Amino acid sequence: MLDLGCGSGAPVVRDLVAAGHHVTGVDISEVQIQQAQKLVPQADFIMADATSVDFPGGSFDAVVSLYALIHIPQDEQLPLLERIATWLRPGGWFLCSTGQHEWTGMDENWLDSGVAMWWSHADADTDRAWITRAGLTVEQEEFAPEGGRRACAVLGTTSAVTEQASGIRQPAGGRANPQRVRPRPGPRTGPIPNVTGGGHT
Numbered sequence: 001m002l003d004l005g006c007g008s009g010a011p012v013v014r015d016l017v018a019a020g021h022h023v024t025g026v027d028i029s030e031v032q033i034q035q036a037q038k039l040v041p042q043a044d045f046i047m048a049d050a051t052s053v054d055f056p057g058g059s060f061d062a063v064v065s066l067y068a069l070i071h072i073p074q075d076e077q078l079p080l081l082e083r084i085a086t087w088l089r090p091g092g093w094f095l096c097s098t099g100q101h102e103w104t105g106m107d108e109n110w111l112d113s114g115v116a117m118w119w120s121h122a123d124a125d126t127d128r129a130w131i132t133r134a135g136l137t138v139e140q141e142e143f144a145p146e147g148g149r150r151a152c153a154v155l156g157t158t159s160a161v162t163e164q165a166s167g168i169r170q171p172a173g174g175r176a177n178p179q180r181v182r183p184r185p186g187p188r189t190g191p192i193p194n195v196t197g198g199g200h201t
């Protein structure tokens with residue numbers, strides 16, 4: 001499995017390894033990669049930009065990218081999604097967090113940390129269209145309000161699960177109910193995997 005934008009490797013890479021999977025984590029941050037290597041020595045980690053890293057076609061049973069696509073410039077997200085689709089084996093799965101509402105901008109004092117954080121995400125409809133255009137079929141999606149426990153979403157080819165994770169700039173009373181999307185006709189090779197997140201939001 002591949003975790004794109006894996007951060008420190010906890011909890012996602014750690015939990016996937018504990019579940020018996022061989023996991024490769026990719027992150028652009030050297031500090032995060034060093035931390036991940038310490039926390040999950042059983043996994044492989046690559047310090048790289050997700051928008052330029054490459055893997056052979058059909059390399060992965062599943063790709064996860066949680067709370068990471070939303071930090072990549074919007075105009076680079078569709079090309080990345082198209083490449084992710086090629087990295088998946090037929091019938092593989094993709095799980096990602098997307099934005100709920102379009103927004104690109106900076107929070108100068110993220111979570112009162114004194115650290116600035118930058119986001120760039122489309123709205124859920126656009127993300128769904130991009131994922132579909134990339135060749136994946138959205139199997140399941142859910143809205144996960146930030147600050148609450150992370151909900152699971154599944155999209156996919158190949159198959160994908162999405163999670164509109166960003167409550168940033170979300171209007172009051174924003175869409176809070178899970179949505180399900182009719183799968184694109186085609187063979188399913190297995191059940192939707194248990195991909196519940198680790199609840200670190």
Ligand SMILES: C[S@@+](CC[C@H](N)C(=O)[O-])C[C@H]1O[C@@H](n2cnc3c(N)ncnc32)[C@H](O)[C@@H]1O
Pocket residue numbers: 004005006007008010011012026027028029032048049050051065066067068071072200
């Ligand atoms: C909010 S953290 C999420 C980390 C992890 N996926 C999780 O859910 O705990 C976002 C991560 O994406 C990484 N990231 C941001 N832009 C990236 C890029 N272009 N390529 C690879 N990683 C990136 C950051 O370094 C950071 O570790």
